[in-house]
Amino acid sequence: MAKNTSSEFVLRPFEGIPAEADLVAMREVVPAATISARTNAEYGSREFTFTTSLPEQWPALHRADGHVFVALQTLAGSGDVSRDIAANLLEAWELEPGTPVLRSGLPGEGPRLQDILDLEQPFEVHTHDGFDYWLDPSVEVSAELRSALDEAAESMIDTKKVSTVDSAYWCRMGAKEFLRWAMPYDEDAVINGIARLHAQRASSIDGAKFLGAFRSCGIVIPVWELVRGSEVEDIEAAAAEFWTGLKAAIENTEPLDANERRARAGIISRQITLR
Incomplete structure (x- = not known):
């Protein structure tokens, strides 16, 4: 596929991805869910996770254990949501573990999700009752963080x-x-x-x-x-x-x-x- 520029509007940005409808649902009507995914060989066959959202509306997170999460419920920087999310994902891998993406402004020209994903692997959705999956399993959860996670879970629509x-x-x-x-x-x-x-x-x-x-x-x-x-x-x-x-x-x-x-x-x- 041709690379997209930030000025182009794409009405159906996830078209061509087998999980198109689930990605849209996670972006709009599902409060907490994940899909495990992998990039194609050209982009290193690297595993990562789509998530509905991340703390403080981060676009993506390179977690302390090295795993990368990229959020779907994020503000679009351009007319092509697929291009924006791909840019957030690629940027996250360039960051030190434990660092979120804090994007401001428009991404430049670059690949879309359709260009970088392994489209042959299964895309399985997992819904969650809370947001504990954000955390590195090896990190001890403080009382303050536990309270914040519980409060966020209580406000969710059961889905x-x-x-x-x-x-x-x-x-x-x-x-x-x-x-x-x-x-x-x-x-x-x-x-x-x-x-x-x-x-x-x-x-x-x-x-x-x-x-x-x-x-x-x-x-x-x-x-x-x-x-x-x-x-x-x-x-x-x-x-x-x-x-x-x-x-x-x-x-x-x-x-x-x-x-x-x-x-x-x-x-x-x-x-x-x-x-």
Whole structure:
């Protein structure tokens, strides 16, 4: 791939990465999660970890034990989030262990994540109940640090990954539960697919009500409100069954009929753009 300059805007910055939808979800709607990854041979086959966030909004961290974390929930310095995160990752390796990246200003021309990642290895998401994974396991946790970590964990939205489908996340907010499902497809195709099901009164997932969708990084994240009290295990089978019909609807290229167009208009009106 060609290197990107900092002035170019990229609507779908993670396109081409197998974990595209999970990276977007971790950037926008998942509070604490990690993905282990590795650079390709050209960039040294070095292992590192994508994380949702880091302390004090650091873009990246070269931890004291030598492991590198790069944050997805970081401010974009340019029009290409993939280029920015790649720059943060490469800079972190140049720092002494125990040092965070403190980026200010725009990165110069350079590679994107698509250029430096080993795209053949599995990208497995692990959600976390807190932020202890930030710490070097050999470092003793002080009472002050323990208190800060516990406080941060208490403020998190309880979130777990659905195991039966790709890039879907159960979460609990107050007394309600929701399914947020990132879709690595063309935005219009996903909205049209849901509209087709909605027009057939088939957009519910085992009693879960379709609410609308978030839009970020060139893809959409549809949201369903689940039956009150649902745990992640309660929806996994239904989500897998629902995906069969939704996938077919997304791949349907026939023009929408009048009912489907009305359903689509309603979905668009409830769509929220993040960032």
